Amino acid sequence: MDESAVVRITEIDNEVEAGLLDELLEERGIPHIIRCFHDAVYDGVFQVQQGWGCVLAPEEHRQDIEAILHDIRARFPADGDGA
Numbered sequence: 001m002d003e004s005a006v007v008r009i010t011e012i013d014n015e016v017e018a019g020l021l022d023e024l025l026e027e028r029g030i031p032h033i034i035r036c037f038h039d040a041v042y043d044g045v046f047q048v049q050q051g052w053g054c055v056l057a058p059e060e061h062r063q064d065i066e067a068i069l070h071d072i073r074a075r076f077p078a079d080g081d082g083a
Contacts, residue, residue: 006033006056009065013078014052020072021055021065030064032057 009032012018018034025032036053057065 005058006031007059007062009055009057009062010069011051012053012055012069013073016076017069017072018053018055020076021069024068024072025055025057025065028064028068030057030061032061032065 012021012034015036018036022032022034033056034053035056037051055065055069
């Protein structure tokens with residue numbers, strides 16, 4: 001995918017969330033790039049500042065991606081209080 005044709009859609013909180021989102025977007029045929037902010041040289045300092053990573057995709061897929069991520073977060077809350 002041409003990275004010039006994608007925009008930053010949303011932040012990703014952790015590796016598990018990234019994996020689930022990647023799998024679901026692949027299943028639906030939604031073009032995307034999952035970008036992790038970890039940099040071994042700086043020992044992950046950018047993840048502390050910017051979060052785990054982000055998803056990049058064509059703008060026309062924004063609503064679908066945000067809805068899928070919302071569903072993931074509803075089913076698997078980060079604080080462990082979910083069903």
